[in-house]
Amino acid sequence: MERDALSLSTIDVPMAKSTLSFVCQNCGAAYNRWQGKCESCGEWNTLAEEDTTGSVPVSIRSKRKGRTFALESLSGKAQDAPRLSSGLSELDRVTGGGFVRGSVLLVGGDPGIGKSTLLTQATSLMARAGHRIVYISGEEAVAQVRLRAERLGLSDAPVQLAAETSVEDIVSTLSEGAVPRLIVIDSIQTMWTDTVESAPGTVTQVRASAQALIRFAKKTGAAIILVGHVTKDGQIAGPRVVEHMVDAVLSFEGEGSQQFRILRAVKNRFGPTDEIGVFEMTGLGLREVTNPSELFLSERDLGTPGTAVFAGIEGTRPVLVELQALVAPTSLGTPRRAVVGWDPSRLSMVLAVLEAHCGVKLSGHDVYLNVAGGLRIHEPAADLAAAAALVSSLVNAQLPTDAVYFGEISLSGVVRPVAQTPARLKEAAKLGFQRAVLPESARGEASGDAGLSLNAVNSLTTLVAEIAARGSRRGDQSAPAEKNATPARFRRGEG
Ligand code: TYD
Ligand code: MG
Numbered sequence: 200m201e202r203d204a205l206s207l208s209t210i211d212v213p214m215a216k217s218t219l220s221f222v223c224q225n226c227g228a229a230y231n232r233w234q235g236k237c238e239s240c241g242e243w244n245t246l247a248e249e250d251t252t253g254s255v256p257v258s259i260r261s262k263r264k265g266r267t268f269a270l271e272s273l274s275g276k277a278q279d280a281p282r283l284s285s286g287l288s289e290l291d292r293v294t295g296g297g298f299v300r301g302s303v304l305l306v307g308g309d310p311g312i313g314k315s316t317l318l319t320q321a322t323s324l325m326a327r328a329g330h331r332i333v334y335i336s337g338e339e340a341v342a343q344v345r346l347r348a349e350r351l352g353l354s355d356a357p358v359q360l361a362a363e364t365s366v367e368d369i370v371s372t373l374s375e376g377a378v379p380r381l382i383v384i385d386s387i388q389t390m391w392t393d394t395v396e397s398a399p400g401t402v403t404q405v406r407a408s409a410q411a412l413i414r415f416a417k418k419t420g421a422a423i424i425l426v427g428h429v430t431k432d433g434q435i436a437g438p439r440v441v442e443h444m445v446d447a448v449l450s451f452e453g454e455g456s457q458q459f460r461i462l463r464a465v466k467n468r469f470g471p472t473d474e475i476g477v478f479e480m481t482g483l484g485l486r487e488v489t490n491p492s493e494l495f496l497s498e499r500d501l502g503t504p505g506t507a508v509f510a511g512i513e514g515t516r517p518v519l520v521e522l523q524a525l526v527a528p529t530s531l532g533t534p535r536r537a538v539v540g541w542d543p544s545r546l547s548m549v550l551a552v553l554e555a556h557c558g559v560k561l562s563g564h565d566v567y568l569n570v571a572g573g574l575r576i577h578e579p580a581a582d583l584a585a586a587a588a589l590v591s592s593l594v595n596a597q598l599p600t601d602a603v604y605f606g607e608i609s610l611s612g613v614v615r616p617v618a619q620t621p622a623r624l625k626e627a628a629k630l631g632f633q634r635a636v637l638p639e640s641a642r643g644e645a646s647g648d649a650g651l652s653l654n655a656v657n658s659l660t661t662l663v664a665e666i667a668a669r670g671s672r673r674g675d676q677s678a679p680a681e682k683n684a685t686p687a688r689f690r691r692g693e694g
Contacts, residue, residue: 295470
């Protein structure tokens with residue numbers, strides 16, 4: 200005690216205590232000492248030493264007297280949230296109708312997926328509509344951003360552009376003149392602020408920079424878009440901590456080899472979270488795709504066993520997409536299970552139900568399942584289509600090309616109803632499909648709809664028997680699976 204008092208008396212200016220801790224670069228959890236694994240998120244080797252000294256020096260913090268503020272009633276005049284349309288209807292669909300004044304939005308995605316392209320297009324359209332729009336690039340030089348705008352034919356748009364990384368400089372520059380309607384920060388990982396000690400790109404820096412920008416947005420009413428890169432497993436690197444601070448998180452996804460891009464709302468305080476926007480990357484930038492089903496079905500491989508069309512719902516919009524399965528005898532002790540675009544545990548469940556209730560033995564087979572077009576499906580309603588594609592591949596029997604499938608499969612093998620049957624059927628009819636395989640219990644809801652012929656199944660066993668019958672009618676069910684069978688063979692088999 201005495202020693203403390205003595206040492207304190209010798210220091211007349213209280214100093215900010217520098218606190219070094221080990222911060223997980225994935226989730227932001229802080230530890231006193233280094234360890235190999237983050238206990239909070241389970242990631243390995245993500246801890247890095249950072250100076251986590253608070254952004255306000257202790258000397259100021261302790262002397263600052265609390266300011267008084269007015270308390271308000273719940274029934275007060277509701278502040279409406281006026282929205283700014285982006286000029287791209289697919290982007291507006293995902294944000295819930297445009298950017299809300301004073302809101303902060305994080306757009307995440309792999310490097311090279313097209314985030315800067317999307318935002319260059321959107322900001323140009325908004326600036327052309329007469330709004331003050333600012334684009335701050337921390338990754339590219341002004342010339343590079345200009346080059347992209349030129350390629351997109353948007354050089355004439357009055358977007359205010361700068362290549363800057365200091366948050367303080369950005370905030371003071373933007374505090375002058377009219378409040379910008381929208382500010383794009385590309386990307387948040389490149390921003391840094393004087394108020395914290397750690398290096399740019401670290402969790403502490405990213406968090407402090409985001410905090411300063413969010414404060415600016417709330418104070419002035421400008422909307423801010425933060426761009427964030429994601430790691431290969433889909434987490435927004437570093438700024439995962441930012442996800443909790445912002446009003447909305449949009450994720451820009453797509454398979455590298457394909458030109459389709461899907462913008463998905465992961466979190467949205469001002470709109471729905473299950474809505475998707477679909478774009479196509481072309482030589483002239485991103486093109487909006489207003490009818491995704493047509494796009495996803497445009498390269499259908501007709502005449503191949505193992506494919507089934509799923510009538511899905513993404514947000515408020517029905518989307519038809521092809522599921523492709525390949526079931527082949529395995530040469531490995533443990534057969535492979537690989538899935539792209541769908542939940543692997545959902546595939547395991549469907550396989551288990553097929554084994555346990557339908558007598559379909561798959562333990563000696565490798566199983567591959569792929570959602571065509573780079574879409575990622577989250578609905579359990581895809582169970583039935585996945586099962587149909589799997590069995591179709593196993594028995595080497597092509598499914599009818601004019602049929603769509605939807606329905607959830609329970610652990611007991613019962614096909615359960617799913618939401619929005621009429622919307623799914625209407626979309627299928629619009630795209631020229633003739634029949635739908637759907638849950639028995641959804642038949643009532645579907646009656647008189649869309650003019651499709653309905654094949655209602657109440658258990659997976661029924662569906663498996665039907666597909667197996669198609670296979671045996673072709674007479675080669677026991678023959679080794681031949682994946683390159685010609686369409687002529689199928690016609691002979693079916694006739
Ligand atoms: P970019 O927007 O820079 O990606 P991000 O900001 O997410 O890192 O997009 C980069 C890719 O998009 C690049 O590989 C080139 C391609 N691209 C086109 O195909 N067409 C275009 O008109 C533009 C501008 C980019
Ligand atoms: Mg970029």
